[in-house]
Amino acid sequence: MILDEIRLQDFRCFYGECKIEFSSDKDRNVTLIYAENGVGKTTLLNALLWCFYGETTSRFEKKEDILNYDAKKEGRTLAAVEVLFEHNGKHYIAKRFFRAGNASDGGRNFVVARFDQGGQVDIPSPDTFINTVIPREMAAHFLFDGEHAEVFLGEKNRASIRGAVRDILGCSLIETAIEDLQAISGQFRKQIPSTPATKKVEELNGRIDALGSQIETAKEEIERLEKSRLLTEEQIKDIDTKLRNTAAAKELQRSRERLTEQMRRVEKRQKEASDEVYKWLGENGRFIVSKKITEETFDFLNDESHRGRIPSPYNEEFVKDVLEAETCICGAQLPPGSEAAKKVAKLLERAANQVMRDRITKVRGRLNSLKSERAKAPNRLVRAKERLAEANEEFATIEAQLGEIHDKLKGINFDDIASREERREGLRKELSEIDRTIGALGTQIGNAERERAQIDRDINALAQQDNQTAIYAKRRNLCESIKGTLELQLVEEENQAKKVLRAGIKKILEATTRKVLNLRMSDDYGISLVNSDGMALPKSSGENQLLGLAFTAALVEFAKIRENAQDYKLLPGTIAPLVLDSPFGQLDDSYRRTTAEFIPKMSRQVVLLVSRSQGSEEVLSALQSHIGAEYLLVRHNRDAIGDRKPESRYFKGEEYRTAVFDSAYDGTEIVKVAAA
Amino acid sequence: MQEDNDVLGMHEPIIKEIIELERSYFFEKRNVKTERQRKLREVIERHTNTGGAGDDS
Numbered sequence: 001m002i003l004d005e006i007r008l009q010d011f012r013c014f015y016g017e018c019k020i021e022f023s024s025d026k027d028r029n030v031t032l033i034y035a036e037n038g039v040g041k042t043t044l045l046n047a048l049l050w051c052f053y054g055e056t057t058s059r060f061e062k063k064e065d066i067l068n069y070d071a072k073k074e075g076r077t078l079a080a081v082e083v084l085f086e087h088n089g090k091h092y093i094a095k096r097f098f099r100a101g102n103a104s105d106g107g108r109n110f111v112v113a114r115f116d117q118g119g120q121v122d123i124p125s126p127d128t129f130i131n132t133v134i135p136r137e138m139a140a141h142f143l144f145d146g147e148h149a150e151v152f153l154g155e156k157n158r159a160s161i162r163g164a165v166r167d168i169l170g171c172s173l174i175e176t177a178i179e180d181l182q183a184i185s186g187q188f189r190k191q192i193p194s195t196p197a198t199k200k201v202e203e204l205n206g207r208i209d210a211l212g213s214q215i216e217t218a219k220e221e222i223e224r225l226e227k228s229r230l231l232t233e234e235q236i237k238d239i240d241t242k243l244r245n246t247a248a249a250k251e252l253q254r255s256r257e258r259l260t261e262q263m264r265r266v267e268k269r270q271k272e273a274s275d276e277v278y279k280w281l282g283e284n285g286r287f288i289v290s291k292k293i294t295e296e297t298f299d300f301l302n303d304e305s306h307r308g309r310i311p312s313p314y315n316e317e318f319v320k321d322v323l324e325a326e327t328c329i330c331g332a333q334l335p336p337g338s339e340a341a342k343k344v345a346k347l348l349e350r351a352a353n354q355v356m357r358d359r360i361t362k363v364r365g366r367l368n369s370l371k372s373e374r375a376k377a378p379n380r381l382v383r384a385k386e387r388l389a390e391a392n393e394e395f396a397t398i399e400a401q402l403g404e405i406h407d408k409l410k411g412i413n414f415d416d417i418a419s420r421e422e423r424r425e426g427l428r429k430e431l432s433e434i435d436r437t438i439g440a441l442g443t444q445i446g447n448a449e450r451e452r453a454q455i456d457r458d459i460n461a462l463a464q465q466d467n468q469t470a471i472y473a474k475r476r477n478l479c480e481s482i483k484g485t486l487e488l489q490l491v492e493e494e495n496q497a498k499k500v501l502r503a504g505i506k507k508i509l510e511a512t513t514r515k516v517l518n519l520r521m522s523d524d525y526g527i528s529l530v531n532s533d534g535m536a537l538p539k540s541s542g543e544n545q546l547l548g549l550a551f552t553a554a555l556v557e558f559a560k561i562r563e564n565a566q567d568y569k570l571l572p573g574t575i576a577p578l579v580l581d582s583p584f585g586q587l588d589d590s591y592r593r594t595t596a597e598f599i600p601k602m603s604r605q606v607v608l609l610v611s612r613s614q615g616s617e618e619v620l621s622a623l624q625s626h627i628g629a630e631y632l633l634v635r636h637n638r639d640a641i642g643d644r645k646p647e648s649r650y651f652k653g654e655e656y657r658t659a660v661f662d663s664a665y666d667g668t669e670i671v672k673v674a675a676a
Numbered sequence: 677m678q679e680d681n682d683v684l685g686m687h688e689p690i691i692k693e694i695i696e697l698e699r700s701y702f703f704e705k706r707n708v709k710t711e712r713q714r715k716l717r718e719v720i721e722r723h724t725n726t727g728g729a730g731d732d733s
Contacts, residue, residue, distance in 0.1 A: 128707045129706070132702065132703055181716070184713055
């Protein structure tokens, strides 16, 4: 399918009639649509979905409000989306209508017509036809809502997805041929006339029919159980997520307890460091305060010692000995009461004794101690202050962490965990019971099918014995033989396709991701990322988005290869346009550039819806040489501009307003960006 | 495998015819089952008439 044009009439925010002509150029295959948030990007994607399938994406709000509000106010009752496209060399138009109120009586809501010699020829089953062109199950991949890429292929409806992928792989002709041959073989069997030689055939036919209904019933039951299995699995997954959250809450609670204990220790250290500072001040303050007086005393003592004044140069004991001996050391006589003796005795007034000398030595010692303590004092204080600052900083960090944990833990009910775990256990038991029943039904089906095949052979053998009935046996043999041949081919084709798909996805992931990702694809196309031990890894939303894009790209690539396949049994493979709404939403800058580079190569036609932030300079330059058409979605407002700043963008040197005020309506206008 | 190829070779013309029939209904008339199966019956019947490609008598 190649999109030619979309026409919107009073659809949601698009007032009146507007259209986009998509680029169908092979080299310039990208149609770029710029729109700011809330202007209509997602509505445009949904217009395509709604036109083709009558559905919208799950996050599309107020989905029943199809008719534009202003149009409704003006009395209009019809909203419509028309998509013109090319498929297998023919041109078609798909039209879906919404008629409000009584106007919904009569008239078809969905029409697909082929353009033929100037006229339009209606396709009898439009829904089936569209599903043939792009299977509904695959629509989410071709019409890609990048802001909502969590649901990845393989998580739900695996059976239908398998069929859809087979369609895209081009194996559907073989599949329908197998189904038809099976049905016709049954018709031939029932036609075998009863003759004397084949009278048992009727009885065997009865048994075969009974086995057939048994098998059908068992299969229906399995289908029901599979659905119930999916539902139970989803419930378990849901509980797991909640439990993971509660487990995370438990972990948070543990962290809170650990941090509270740590905080208590830090508080103790804070107090110790603070005490140390005060203690230091108490103990060592005098060293700082006494600095001047100590220095002056030292200076004085040293000075006086130097001069021989302190201590006094006369020793008291020495003077007394001289007076007692009545002779000076120079030999002069010092008789008591003599003038000379009186002069010597006068020296006793200033003479130093042992007590005084000891006191001076002590003073010197104390002063020395003061000096050395003062030298050490600032280091101790600095260390204590450092310890206090560290403790304060750690306290602040812990306090912030505790605050964050508090916010995260708000509203979690811890009592709920136990009941959830109990419920989960119950569901696991249910699941295993379902699996057991499915297994038993499978065995029943196997036995019934074996019996049926045997009876089938018996019927054929009986039919061959009679000339009248042999022809039916022959026809049935032919049907079965062709069916077997085609079944083998189908398996072979599918295996080959899977190989190509795996390689394609791997190649794309290698080119776009920085992590080494191992890919696993199950038989029903469920895709997971696995580690080196083969364990499935949870995917980040960005990885999910890339994986989704890579799968789609690999399918498209496969369809392209298949286009030139010579095998007449295969269909050319679906060539679908890729409509990507905000595909860069969950990607970081480096992923954005590599993704922008490979997007134009992803499909024959790409429609890209981007906002200003998504369509960054880097993204646009990567796309530039592939852009074939550009459109801008402009928001119209009835309100006056007021204090708002005028909004505009420049394309190829020309200014385009992105918001218009004092407009005749509230809604979105589609403006074509003129080619340079 | 050789046997499979032999079977395929033997049935090639009828398979081609059946696939063409399926193809003609596939795109625009995928739901028109009864008519398609009736035509397929005719193909099988034609090929199993005496002397037909599917005649293994």
